[in-house]
Amino acid sequence: MDNLNLAFLFLGGVAAFLSIAMLLAKNPIAAALSLLGIMLCTAGLYGMMQEHFIAAIQLVVYAGAVMVLFIFSIMLLNLKKEERDFKFTTPSFMATYTAGIVIFIGIIFQLLVHYDLFKSTMIPGPFNTAEVANLGGNTKVLAHALFSQYYLSFEVISLALLVAIIGAVVLAKRKFD
Amino acid sequence: MTLFDFIQMFAKMAVVVGLALSSVPFLVWFERRGSAWMQGRVGPNRVGPFGLLQSVADVLKLFLKESFIPGHVNKFFYLLAPAIALAAPLGALMVIPFGSHAMVMGQKVVLQIAQIDSGLIFLLAFAGLEVYPVILGGWASHNKYTVLGALRGSSQMVSYEIAMGMSILSMLVIYGTFNLQEMVAWQGDSWLGFIPTWGAFINPIGALIFFISIFAETNRLPFDLPEGDAEIVGGYHTEYGAMKFGMFFLAEYVAMVMASALISTLYFGGFNLLPGFGLLVSWVGGYTDGSPDALQNVKAAFEFVSILLKVGFFLFVFVWVRWTLPRFRFDQLMDLGWKVLFPLSFVNLLVVIFMSYFFVS
Known part of the structure; x- marks a missing residue:
C-alpha cells in the first residue's frame, strides 16, 4: 500500500468519524467544528494527490x-434552546437517518458491485503528474482550463453567486425595513 | 523518498521551527528592554547579562505552574485553542523560502520546506486559520470578557484580511505567479545597478497597506483590541493560565515572525542578497576551494543571513511601533479597515492591473 492509500485511509477515516460526530453533536459549535475538521481532512487529501492549489483553495x-x-x-445567535431541545427520537430525525443510511448502503453496494475497489487499476486521464509539471504546475494548468475551455461556465457560476448576494441583501433589507 | 531527502527535509524543519520558537524569548526580552529604553526606564536587567535570561526564567515559571483548568469551561475546545494558535503560524512558515539552494554531497537542497506551486495561497490558508484560536478560546472559556475579546479579535482579523488579500493580489498581478521562489527570483534584478527591484519599490501603496494589515492580523499594538486591561481584562485568553497562556503568548510572537518573513519575501526581496552582500560573498568565496558547489553554499549562507536580517528588522519595527503609537479605539480600527484601507487597496489593485497591462505587455 503506497502513501496515497495510507493517507486516504487515515484522512478519510478521520473525516468519516467527524461526519458522524457532526451529525450527533448536541452543541452547534461542536458540529460546526467537526465540519471544519472534515474540510481540513479533504484539503489534506487533495494535498496528498499533489493538487496543492485545490488544497489551498479548500483551506x-x-x-x-x-x-x-x-x-x-x-455564536451570535443564542442557540441554547435548540441545544436543550435536541433529541434523536423525533420522527423527522428518524426518517432522515433512515433515509441517509439506506442511501449510503446503496452507494456502497453499487460501488462494490461495479468497481472492484482495491484491485482495479485506475485509468489515468491526460493530466498525470509529469504532464502537469511539464505544462508549468497545476495552478497554471487549472487557470488555462478555467479561462479558456470552461470560460462560459465559470462566468455563469459567478453570475449565480452575484444573484445569491443580491438576493441575500434584498431579503435582509425587507426584514429590517 | 530516499534517506537523504528525509534527512534534509527534517533538518530544514528543525532549523525553521527551532529558529522561530527560540527567537521568542529573545524577542520578549527585546520588547521589554526596548520599551524601557524608549520610556527612559531601566527594564529587566537582573537575571543574566543585560537581563537576557529574564524570559528564560519567565518561561520556566509558566512551565512549572499548576496547569489549572477552570470548572466552567468547555474542556476539549479550551485545550484545543492554544494548540491551533501555535500550529497555524508554524504551518505557514513552512512555505517561506529562506535561500535559493545549497549543495550537500553533490545533491541539490532547495532551502524551502514545502516547494509548493501555489505557495502563497497555502500561506494565506494557514494565516486564515489563525482566527480560530481566538474564537474558540473566547467561546470555550464561558466568560463575558473572553467572548467580547473573541468577537473583537475575530472581526478585526476578518476585516483586515480583506485589505491584506487585496494588497497581495496586486503583487500577484505584478509577479504573475503564486510560487514564492519565483517571486523572490523576480525581485533579484536591480535598476541602475544599485536599486533592487523589490516589490515595495514597485507597489509602495500595496506594501504600506500590507504592513498596516499585519499589525491587525497579529493583534499587535496599535491594533491590540482583543485584549484591553481596562475594558475586557485579558480578552480571549483571560481564563488561560500557566503554559496554556504561554502557548498563546508564544503564538503571538511566532505569528510576528511569520508576518515579518512574509512581508520581507513579498515586498523586500526575500532571500536576495542585501546590497553590498555580493562583495562579501566573493570575499568569503575566495577562501573556499573555488568549486561551484562551495561557492553556491557560501551564497546560500549569505542569502539566509539576508532574510534573517530582513526578518529581524521587521521584528524590530513591530516593537518600535508598539511603543511609539497609541492604541486605536475599536470603531476607529474598523473605520480604518473598511473605509480607508479597503477602498485604497481596491483602487491600488486597479491601478496596478492597468499599469501592468499597458507597460508589461
Missing part, C-alpha cells in the same frame, strides 16, 4: 471564510 474558502462565518453566526 482558504471553506476553513478560512465559510466556517468562520458559520461559527460567528452560531
Whole structure:
C-alpha cells in the first residue's frame, strides 16, 4: 500500500468519524467544528494527490471564510434552546437517518458491485503528474482550463453567486425595513 | 523518498521551527528592554547579562505552574485553542523560502520546506486559520470578557484580511505567479545597478497597506483590541493560565515572525542578497576551494543571513511601533479597515492591473 492509500485511509477515516460526530453533536459549535475538521481532512487529501492549489483553495474558502462565518453566526445567535431541545427520537430525525443510511448502503453496494475497489487499476486521464509539471504546475494548468475551455461556465457560476448576494441583501433589507 | 531527502527535509524543519520558537524569548526580552529604553526606564536587567535570561526564567515559571483548568469551561475546545494558535503560524512558515539552494554531497537542497506551486495561497490558508484560536478560546472559556475579546479579535482579523488579500493580489498581478521562489527570483534584478527591484519599490501603496494589515492580523499594538486591561481584562485568553497562556503568548510572537518573513519575501526581496552582500560573498568565496558547489553554499549562507536580517528588522519595527503609537479605539480600527484601507487597496489593485497591462505587455 503506497502513501496515497495510507493517507486516504487515515484522512478519510478521520473525516468519516467527524461526519458522524457532526451529525450527533448536541452543541452547534461542536458540529460546526467537526465540519471544519472534515474540510481540513479533504484539503489534506487533495494535498496528498499533489493538487496543492485545490488544497489551498479548500483551506482558504471553506476553513478560512465559510466556517468562520458559520461559527460567528452560531455564536451570535443564542442557540441554547435548540441545544436543550435536541433529541434523536423525533420522527423527522428518524426518517432522515433512515433515509441517509439506506442511501449510503446503496452507494456502497453499487460501488462494490461495479468497481472492484482495491484491485482495479485506475485509468489515468491526460493530466498525470509529469504532464502537469511539464505544462508549468497545476495552478497554471487549472487557470488555462478555467479561462479558456470552461470560460462560459465559470462566468455563469459567478453570475449565480452575484444573484445569491443580491438576493441575500434584498431579503435582509425587507426584514429590517 | 530516499534517506537523504528525509534527512534534509527534517533538518530544514528543525532549523525553521527551532529558529522561530527560540527567537521568542529573545524577542520578549527585546520588547521589554526596548520599551524601557524608549520610556527612559531601566527594564529587566537582573537575571543574566543585560537581563537576557529574564524570559528564560519567565518561561520556566509558566512551565512549572499548576496547569489549572477552570470548572466552567468547555474542556476539549479550551485545550484545543492554544494548540491551533501555535500550529497555524508554524504551518505557514513552512512555505517561506529562506535561500535559493545549497549543495550537500553533490545533491541539490532547495532551502524551502514545502516547494509548493501555489505557495502563497497555502500561506494565506494557514494565516486564515489563525482566527480560530481566538474564537474558540473566547467561546470555550464561558466568560463575558473572553467572548467580547473573541468577537473583537475575530472581526478585526476578518476585516483586515480583506485589505491584506487585496494588497497581495496586486503583487500577484505584478509577479504573475503564486510560487514564492519565483517571486523572490523576480525581485533579484536591480535598476541602475544599485536599486533592487523589490516589490515595495514597485507597489509602495500595496506594501504600506500590507504592513498596516499585519499589525491587525497579529493583534499587535496599535491594533491590540482583543485584549484591553481596562475594558475586557485579558480578552480571549483571560481564563488561560500557566503554559496554556504561554502557548498563546508564544503564538503571538511566532505569528510576528511569520508576518515579518512574509512581508520581507513579498515586498523586500526575500532571500536576495542585501546590497553590498555580493562583495562579501566573493570575499568569503575566495577562501573556499573555488568549486561551484562551495561557492553556491557560501551564497546560500549569505542569502539566509539576508532574510534573517530582513526578518529581524521587521521584528524590530513591530516593537518600535508598539511603543511609539497609541492604541486605536475599536470603531476607529474598523473605520480604518473598511473605509480607508479597503477602498485604497481596491483602487491600488486597479491601478496596478492597468499599469501592468499597458507597460508589461
